[in-house]
Amino acid sequence: MRSAFRLAAAAATCVIALGGGQAVAQSPIKIGFISSMSGPEGVLGRDLSDGFKLALKHAGNKFGGRPVEVVWGDDQVKPDVGRQVVDKMLESDRVQIVTGINFSNVLLAVVKPVLDSGAFYISTNAGPSIIAGKQCHPHFFAAAFQNDANYEGIGKYLQDRGLKRVYLMAPNYPAGKDMLTGVKRYYKGEVAGEVYTTMGQLDYSAEIAQIRATKPEAVLVFYPGGMGINFIKQYTQAGLKDQIPLFAGAGVVDQTILPAVGESAVGMFTGALWSEFLDYPASKRFAADFETEYNRIPSPYAAMAYDTGRLIGAALDSIGGKVEDKAAFQKALETVKFDSVRGPNFRLKENHFPVQSYYLVQVEKDAKGRYVSALRQTIMSDLTDAYSGDCKMPAP
Numbered sequence: 144m145r146s147a148f149r150l151a152a153a154a155a156t157c158v159i160a161l162g163g164g165q166a167v168a169q170s171p172i173k174i175g176f177i178s179s180m181s182g183p184e185g186v187l188g189r190d191l192s193d194g195f196k197l198a199l200k201h202a203g204n205k206f207g208g209r210p211v212e213v214v215w216g217d218d219q220v221k222p223d224v225g226r227q228v229v230d231k232m233l234e235s236d237r238v239q240i241v242t243g244i245n246f247s248n249v250l251l252a253v254v255k256p257v258l259d260s261g262a263f264y265i266s267t268n269a270g271p272s273i274i275a276g277k278q279c280h281p282h283f284f285a286a287a288f289q290n291d292a293n294y295e296g297i298g299k300y301l302q303d304r305g306l307k308r309v310y311l312m313a314p315n316y317p318a319g320k321d322m323l324t325g326v327k328r329y330y331k332g333e334v335a336g337e338v339y340t341t342m343g344q345l346d347y348s349a350e351i352a353q354i355r356a357t358k359p360e361a362v363l364v365f366y367p368g369g370m371g372i373n374f375i376k377q378y379t380q381a382g383l384k385d386q387i388p389l390f391a392g393a394g395v396v397d398q399t400i401l402p403a404v405g406e407s408a409v410g411m412f413t414g415a416l417w418s419e420f421l422d423y424p425a426s427k428r429f430a431a432d433f434e435t436e437y438n439r440i441p442s443p444y445a446a447m448a449y450d451t452g453r454l455i456g457a458a459l460d461s462i463g464g465k466v467e468d469k470a471a472f473q474k475a476l477e478t479v480k481f482d483s484v485r486g487p488n489f490r491l492k493e494n495h496f497p498v499q500s501y502y503l504v505q506v507e508k509d510a511k512g513r514y515v516s517a518l519r520q521t522i523m524s525d526l527t528d529a530y531s532g533d534c535k536m537p538a539p
Contacts, residue, residue, distance in 0.1 A: 171212035172459065172466050175232035176243040177225060177253070178267075180217035183345065183369020186399045187245045187444055188217070191267050193437055194445030195243070197429070198452025200436075206456045207464020214238055220343065222252030229253040233260045239466050240265060242451055245367075245444070247271045247290060247318035248342070258282050261469065265455055265476075267448040268394075272321050275496045276530030281537060282469070284476050284495040286451040288416060289528035290321030291328065294365065294392035296501030296522040297414035298326035301363065301390065308335040310359040310387075312350065314370060315339035322365040322392060328529065335359035345373045351381050363390045371395045372403045379407040388412075396506060398442035401514040408506045408514065415504045417446040417485055420518040425482035440515065446484045457481035492527055494534035500524045 176195060178188035192215070204211055214236045218225035225244065232238045233256065241257045242265045244250045250269040257264045263282045270289040274280070301309055311326060311334055313319030319339055327334065335357050338350060354362055362383075366374045375396070378389055384407070392414040401408060419430045419440055429449055433441040441449075458475035459466060466472055476495075483489035489499050501523045504516040 169209070171210045172206055172240070172464065173212050173214065173236060173238040174455075175214045175216065175229065175236065175238035175241040177216035177218050177228050177232070177241065178243040178245055179220045179249075179368075180215075181219055183343070183372075184220050184246070184367070187268075187368045188243075190399055190442045190444040191243055191245060191448040194433070194441065194448030195267065195452045197433055197436060197445075198449045198456065201432070202452070202456045207459035207462065207466075209459075209464040209466075216243075218244065218246075218249045220246055220249065222249050225249040225253045226256070229257060233257065233262060238262060240455065242455075243267050243448070244269050246316070247321070248316045251317060254283065263469075263472065263476075265451055267451045268444065269318060270321075270496060270528075271317050272324070272528075272530050273317075275494055275528050276533030277535075279494045279534035279536055281473055284454075284491065285497060286454050287447040287497070288393070288499070289496045289530065290318045291325035291530075292501075292526055292528045293394060293416065294322040294325035294414065295329050295526065295529075296416075296503075297363065297390060297392040298329035300412070300414065300503055300522050301326075301361065302330045302332065306330075306332055306360045308333045308359045308361075310334075310336040310338075310354055310357060310362045311364075312336075312338045312340065312362065312374075313365040314342045314344070316342050319365055325529075326363060326392070344370060347374050347377050348381075351378060351383065354387065355381070355383060359387060361388045361390055363392070365392060365395060367394050368399060372400045375400075375404050375407050375411075393443060393501065397444070397516055398440045399444060401506065401516075402439075405514065409508065411506045412519070413504055413506070413516070414522065415443060415502045415516060416499060417443040418502055418504050418516050418518045420516075421484070421486070423484065423486045426484040426486070429484045440513065450481075450483050450485065450489075453481045453483065454479070488525060492531045493536060494528075494531045495536075496528050496531065498525055498527050501526060 180188040216228035245268040247269040266285040396413045
């Protein structure tokens with residue numbers, strides 16, 4: 144009797160285990176997508192979310208054979224709001240992955256609770272220097288860029304052009320400081336001015352007057368979203384565009400602001416990590432399908448979010464969707480290959496930040512009269528961020 148009881152108990156345990164495995168296989172993978180969805184910077188969150196949605200659509204809304212459930216949140220470009228949103232995602236919605244944040248000050252406010260909870264953070268945009276270096280983490284991955292590196296390309300271009308005096312401007316927050324640090328890593332001429340303005344500022348008349356008085360050879364700015372729209376328009380209206388050339392790095396003059404800026408941006412040279420004119424099969428498919436889906440040309444923000452979804456999906460596909468196996472998921476994210484819109488050389492370093500190329504683009508009109516970022520040249524190939532050597536990746 145005892146032997147029969149043991150056999151029955153073992154069989155029941157086996158059935159329960161099999162049933163539990165099937166339940167996990169059918170349960171959704173929960174992803175929290177938080178970004179700036181409202182206000183002047185809402186255009187950035189729109190492109191990030193739409194790019195991610197397209198990646199999900201291309202994957203049949205399944206990663207690793209499991210359905211994907213996305214919980215959406217708006218951080219309003221406010222770190223305290225971002226913290227509230229992510230706390231709910233972690234505690235009530237039980238998300239396993241968080242992504243989507245575009246501003247570094249918001250990211251720095253939420254990343255610790257995300258990582259402390261055991262969840263993964265996969266960045267679609269923000270890449271603060273501190274997380275790329277000494278505070279790197281096994282569960283933090285940047286699918287977009289490291290902030291400094293995003294402006295190193297345009298810094299090198301200004302140096303190669305032989306410009307002697309350049310005026311630098313950015314919002315006063317972590318990414319603004321990182322970006323201008325990246326410029327100065329490669330630009331060795333005189334910095335005629337280094338100005339950090341209020342985050343979200345929309346009136347730049349005083350700063351433009353100071354530029355006029357300083358008379359630099361060129362001005363380089365980092366003003367994404369609504370800040371960029373206003374600055375470029377006001378700079379042009381002040382009559383400085385034809386007197387002092389205006390440049391920007393990646394993430395400023397692209398499809399997030401070109402429809403609103405219009406002629407004021409025509410002729411501008413900017414840095415970029417992706418252009419709608421890149422000649423890679425994955426890039427061309429993404430650009431065509433995005434325009435069909437949303438009736439507009441995608442921006443690099445949309446491209447990076449699409450790549451983020453592709454990276455997560457490829458990693459989960461390789462481990463059968465077992466996101467609960469955190470060591471396996473980390474290893475998959477570190478090693479998996481996927482068709483990036485940025486080309487076959489895109490990869491992650493040991494600090495989980497990208498190695499990729501940076502380009503020079505110029506704003507012009509296409510045959511349909513639309514403002515586009517025409518690809519001019521490759522500025523830097525296979526660029527590694529400056530902080531990877533400071534990362535001593537702890538064990539998972």
